[in-house]
Structures are given as structure tokens and as C-alpha cells.
Amino acid sequence: MSIAALIVAAGRGSRAGEGVPKQYRLLQGQPVLARTLAGFLAHPGIGHTLVVIHPDDRGLYEASVRSIAPISAALLPCIDGGETRQDSVRNGLEALSDSDPGLVLVHDAARPFVGPQLIDRAIEAAGRWGAAVPGVPVTDTIKVIGGQSEVVSTPDRASLRAIQTPQAFRFSLLLDAHRKAAGANLHEFTDDGALAEWAGLPVHVFEGESGNIKLTHPADFLDAERRLKSGSMTYITKLGTGFDVHAFGEGDHVWLGGIRVSHDRGVVAHSDGDVILHALTDAILGALADGDIGTHFPPSDPQWRGASSDRFLAHAVNLVRERGGTVDHLDTTLLCEKPRLGPYREAMRQRIAEIAGLRLDQISLKATTTEKLGFTGRGEGIAAQAAATIRLPEKNA
Structure with a gap:
């Protein structure tokens, strides 16, 4: 069964502070997107990788790709995203539909620490269940609050998971779910697992990785730099x-x-x-x-x-x-x-x-x-x- 990776890189990343969009910022001299792409391009199970970008970012994208030369034949030409993340994912899925992959992994460009074992688990979960997302246990106590900031309930954290990407699906199931949502004029799903749930698909959770962080705020970049430096060799x-x-x-x-x-x-x-x-x-x-x-x-x-x-x-x-x-x-x-x-x-x-x-x-x-x-x-x-x-x-x- 052929497997495609869809990397979503069309966002603006405004919470990360001023400058170029966060997926193109440098970590230890290499763009975030390049580090993310390298994990998928190096994985033997991924047949094709497609990146969805903002139309204004083509030059930044091309520079990022050049930084991981030689460019793998598995990397397809990038395409433009839409107004929302959901629209961008759907654009990517439609672009992949001609090659009709059996499975697709959807991943955020701003998660550059994705490891090969996590990709392995995503592929296995998609093949087994059809719709699956990686999750890590929640270590903090979670409170549900009301309109006056009062505590409404305290869920048992043993049953809670913080969801990550890559989220993994049978390609035809996810494409059909996206088309249904677009037909219903729904465009604000920020998570493909949630969209799949809305479409009536049973979504399973597989083991994520605590190190598979998403770079969102300026402090996340500082932490990522420290992580790379501490783990780097001489x-x-x-x-x-x-x-x-x-x-x-x-x-x-x-x-x-x-x-x-x-x-x-x-x-x-x-x-x-x-x-x-x-x-x-x-x-x-x-x-x-x-x-x-x-x-x-x-x-x-x-x-x-x-x-x-x-x-x-x-x-x-x-x-x-x-x-x-x-x-x-x-x-x-x-x-x-x-x-x-x-x-x-x-x-x-x-x-x-x-x-x-x-x-x-x-x-x-x-x-x-x-x-x-x-x-x-x-x-x-x-x-x-x-x-x-x-x-x-x-x-x-």
C-alpha cells in the first residue's frame, strides 16, 4: 500500500513573534521546515511527500528545500494552501488524489522533531484502524471552567491525551470527510482527527512522543535551540x-x-x-x-x-x-x-x-x-x- 505524507506549511505563525513565518525560521542554522521534511524524506515507508504552502512563501520554501540537498525524488512540487488549515489540507489531498495513495499522514511543518518510530506507529495505526492520531498522556490536572472562570469539572487525566501530528488515515476516508465538510460550508476544523470525528469516523489514539513538540511561541524556539545544542556532538x-x-x-x-x-x-x-x-x-x-x-x-x-x-x-x-x-x-x-x-x-x-x-x-x-x-x-x-x-x-x- 502506497503511503503519502502531507506537510501543512501555509500558516502565518503570528504567535511566534515578528519575522518570517515560524516554519521558515532557523534552528541551528537550518529552517524548521527543512528539519521536518528530512524526517519524512528519510523514512523508507513514505513514497511521496507534498508540502502545502502560503502563496507568498514560495521563495522561502525553495530556500528551505535547497538546504536539504540532494532533493529526494519523493518530494512532490509544492502547492498553495487555502484560507484556513482545513482548506490547505483539502487542497493537498486533492493534489494527491491523482496518485491515489492508500494511506496519508498529515503533519504540521512546525513539528521538526518527528522521529522514525513515531512515523512507523502512524503508518501501522492508519493501516489497522483507518483513522488515528498520536497522543501523549496529560501530566497536569485539567479543569473545565464556566463563564465566570468557575471550575465546572475536573476530568480524570488518566483518560486524557494531548494530540499531536502526524495524524494518519486511509486516504479515501480522509478525502471524503474533507469534501463533506466543505460541502457543508464548514472550514474551521484545526485538527483532522476532529474533522474525521465530525464525519462519523471512529478515531483511535496511538502512542505519541513527548519530544514531538510544536513550535508556537518564541520560548518554544529557545527551548528547541537548547535541545539541539545539548544533544549535539562536538x-x-x-x-x-x-x-x-x-x-x-x-x-x-x-x-x-x-x-x-x-x-x-x-x-x-x-x-x-x-x-x-x-x-x-x-x-x-x-x-x-x-x-x-x-x-x-x-x-x-x-x-x-x-x-x-x-x-x-x-x-x-x-x-x-x-x-x-x-x-x-x-x-x-x-x-x-x-x-x-x-x-x-x-x-x-x-x-x-x-x-x-x-x-x-x-x-x-x-x-x-x-x-x-x-x-x-x-x-x-x-x-x-x-x-x-x-x-x-x-x-x-
């Missing part, structure tokens, strides 16, 4: 440098920093000859002590003839992440008389940030001439030197 900072040069040849443009720049010459190169991206790739590989660009992409291999150099840089960044590491900063200096860097600098910084899945403030790009000295001074070629700082877990360093 990291070691590594520095690598890179250098690349290409001679000018026939042509009408050069590639620099992932941007096509008009010029009266081209470069002689096996790939697209982007000296900035080549130097950055070598700098990261140097920090990893993992050879150089020629080791990973031999010029003798015809598949790399004319290749776009963004593939080289993305590969190097992915190697860092595969070792559990983080790229902290990339710095490059372009050495040439022409073309001038100034008009393209910010576009190049933005493109490098996109390729590497980094923030713009982690990318530095400078240029200098060599005062008419050497091959660059004579206009015979172009060069770049780069430095990269990364952090690796001590055991992988």
Missing part, C-alpha cells in the same frame, strides 16, 4: 582553499558565479569554465580533505564536456551534509582585467547561495586586477581563488 571547523584558471578563447560570453556574462572572448575549458564555481568547489573539497574537482569530475570523462558547473558546487556541498556537516561561509576573489564584476556581483552571490543552499550573508565575492602583470594582466585568461569554512562532527572530521 564540531570541528575546517578551512579549505581553491584556485582555478582558464585561458580566453573564441566566444562571446563567460560563465562566472553561475551567471552568463557577455564578453568579447570565451574560455577554453572542458566544462563551462566557470572559474568562480570551480574554485569554490575545490575549496570545499579541500576542507573535506577529499581530493579536488578533477578527482570527482575527471576531464577525461566525456559526460562532463560542457557541463554546468553548478553541479560541481552542489556535489561538494552535499558531501559536507552527508557527513553531518555544515557549510558556514564561502569567499571568492576573481582575478582579471575584464569583464568587470560590479554589475553582476549581487546576481552571482544570489546564484551561489541558491546552488549551495545558503543565506546570502554567507557568500562573499570580490574582484581585483593584477595591475597589468601576468597572464591575467595581459588579458590572456581569467582566474579565481576561494576559501570555504565548514563544520564537521568530530567523528567525521
